[in-house]
Amino acid sequence: xxxxxxxxxxxxxxxxxxxxxxxxxxxxxxxxxxxxxxxxxxxxxxxxxxxxxxxxxxxxxxxxxxxxxxxxxxxxxxxxxxxxxxxxxxxxxxxxxxxxxxxxxxxxxxxxxxxxxxxxxxxxxxxxxxxxxxxxxxxxxxxxxxxxxxxxxxxxxxxxxxxxxxxxxxxxxxxxxxxxxxxxxxxxxxxxxxxxxxxxxxxxxxxxxxxxxxxxxxxxxxxxxxxxxxxxxxxxxxxxxxxxxxxxxxxxxxxxxxxxxxxxxxxxxxxxxxxxxxxxxxxxxxxxxxxxxxxxxxxxxxxxxxxxxxxxxxxxxxxxxxxxxxxxxxxxxxxxxxxxxxxxxxxxxxxxxxxxxxxxxxxxxxxxxxxxxxxxxxx
Amino acid sequence: xxxxxxxxxxxxxxxxxxxxxxxxxxxxxxxxxxxxxxxxxxxxxxxxxxxxxxxxxxxxxxxxxxxxxxxxxxxxxxx
Numbered sequence: 462x463x464x465x466x467x468x469x470x471x472x473x474x475x476x477x478x479x480x481x482x483x484x485x486x487x488x489x490x491x492x493x494x495x496x497x498x499x500x501x502x503x504x505x506x507x508x509x510x511x512x513x514x515x516x517x518x519x520x521x522x523x524x525x526x527x528x529x530x531x532x533x534x535x536x537x538x539x540x541x542x543x544x545x546x547x548x549x550x551x552x553x554x555x556x557x558x559x560x561x562x563x564x565x566x567x568x569x570x571x572x573x574x575x576x577x578x579x580x581x582x583x584x585x586x587x588x589x590x591x592x593x594x595x596x597x598x599x600x601x602x603x604x605x606x607x608x609x610x611x612x613x614x615x616x617x618x619x620x621x622x623x624x625x626x627x628x629x630x631x632x633x634x635x636x637x638x639x640x641x642x643x644x645x646x647x648x649x650x651x652x653x654x655x656x657x658x659x660x661x662x663x664x665x666x667x668x669x670x671x672x673x674x675x676x677x678x679x680x681x682x683x684x685x686x687x688x689x690x691x692x693x694x695x696x697x698x699x700x701x702x703x704x705x706x707x708x709x710x711x712x713x714x715x716x717x718x719x720x721x722x723x724x725x726x727x728x729x730x731x732x733x734x735x736x737x738x739x740x741x742x743x744x745x746x747x748x749x750x751x752x753x754x755x756x757x758x759x760x761x762x763x764x765x766x767x768x769x770x771x772x773x774x775x776x777x778x779x780x781x782x783x784x785x786x787x788x789x790x791x792x793x794x795x796x797x798x799x800x801x802x803x804x805x806x807x808x809x810x811x812x813x814x815x816x817x818x819x820x821x822x823x824x825x826x827x828x829x830x831x832x833x834x835x836x837x838x839x840x
Numbered sequence: 841x842x843x844x845x846x847x848x849x850x851x852x853x854x855x856x857x858x859x860x861x862x863x864x865x866x867x868x869x870x871x872x873x874x875x876x877x878x879x880x881x882x883x884x885x886x887x888x889x890x891x892x893x894x895x896x897x898x899x900x901x902x903x904x905x906x907x908x909x910x911x912x913x914x915x916x917x918x919x
Contacts, residue, residue, distance in 0.1 A: 622871075657893075660897070661893070661897065664897045664900060664901055665900070667901065667904065668900045668901055668903070668904035669904075671904040671905065671907065671908050672904055672907055672908075675907055675908040675909075675910075675911035676908050677908060677909055677911075679905075679908060680905040680906070680907075680908030680909035681909055683905050684905050684906070684909065
């Protein structure tokens with residue numbers, strides 16, 4: 462067993478990649494005469510919308526040919542991902558043999574730089590060690606396959622549930638149904654889940670490996686430098702957080718513009734009365750939401766991850782501001798100043814705020830539903 | 841004192857498991873809210889789930905490294 466020539470490590474991954482990606486390479490071979498015959502017309506045909514599946518197929522075929530040529534795991538993974546997306550749009554699934562092929566390619570790629578023919582001849586392995594090695598490798602590979610297939614099944618089930626929830630919700634809530642059944646949304650959800658599972662699994666495997674084989678040097682080295690441990694899940698976190706805070710802030714801007722600024726402005730320039738028409742209000746609603754989101758996502762890190770003193774200061778400041786607004790409201794409604802200071806009209810302020818929020822979101826969701834209808838995600 | 845040092849990694853591990861369980865609960869609630877068309881609540885629960893998950897993973901890694909620092913020392917240093 463020690464005389465495995467090195468050539469096996471070169472041929473095996475390429476053979477596996479060729480077997481798994483055979484259809485793509487076949488597609489490339491079939492399309493090649495057309496490309497060579499008339500490249501300009503071919504490119505023009507590709508650029509049209511009907512040519513899009515062919516374009517994706519051609520791209521994945523070129524990648525497949527490159528994968529077979531170089532036997533690189535990265536290229537293999539990329540080709541497989543594009544293939545999965547393309548096939549998934551057509552309704553097929555990629556075969557599980559591709560995972561096995563990935564393992565073979567990774568294995569060969571790891572061994573290739575360090576293996577020399579006959580290197581194993583000088584080792585004297587007992588049978589127990591051999592069996593331990595094989596069983597250990599099989600256990601690791603089996604776990605990896607199990608985890609990948611399990612995660613895939615879970616995400617598939619989740620997407621099915623989402624789509625069925627969407628079809629059920631069509632009668633109740635058009636916006637939600639359009640959101641749940643849109644293919645782009647499905648792709649985004651799959652990507653988020655994949656990223657999530659990836660981070661979860663790498664952290665879990667790292668920790669498990671360290672529990673099984675503790676190493677003092679590594680631990681002290683990592684514990685000294687905190688950034689090695691940071692396990693923050695960035696992408697969904699930031700977008701969600703920005704959107705939620707923008708959703709809270711934008712109606713306040715809207716209310717301040719339309720209640721306070723508008724009456725003053727229309728006294729000065731009557732043409733601005735155009736801005737109170739329905740279309741303009743919807744447009745300004747959306748604009749304000751975008752502005753709020755951009756501003757919030759710029760400054761949010763400084764606010765939320767600042768020192769505890771600054772956060773406390775901001776919280777106290779907001780409380781004082783709300784109280785002052787309530788006091789102002791009571792004063793405007795004609796109560797004497799002392800009475801306004803001690804028992805301000807918080808309920809009235811609350812109902813005003815609720816009113817402005819409801820109006821803002823009625824306009825906002827009208828716009829969102831309109832957009833979904835234009836894109837074709839809702840009937 | 842060395843009793844505490846020996847137990848520390850497992851305390852971190854317990855904290856991490858608790859956080860991850862909480863995160864999973866919040867994710868499931870988030871899907872429930874989205875189904876009932878309470879979009880902002882659903883998004884908020886998803887956000888809370890992500891934060892808890894991130895904290896749980898952090899605690900998991902810390903527990904692994906602390907365990908490595910303790911156990912590795914008993915085996916006599918360099919690995």
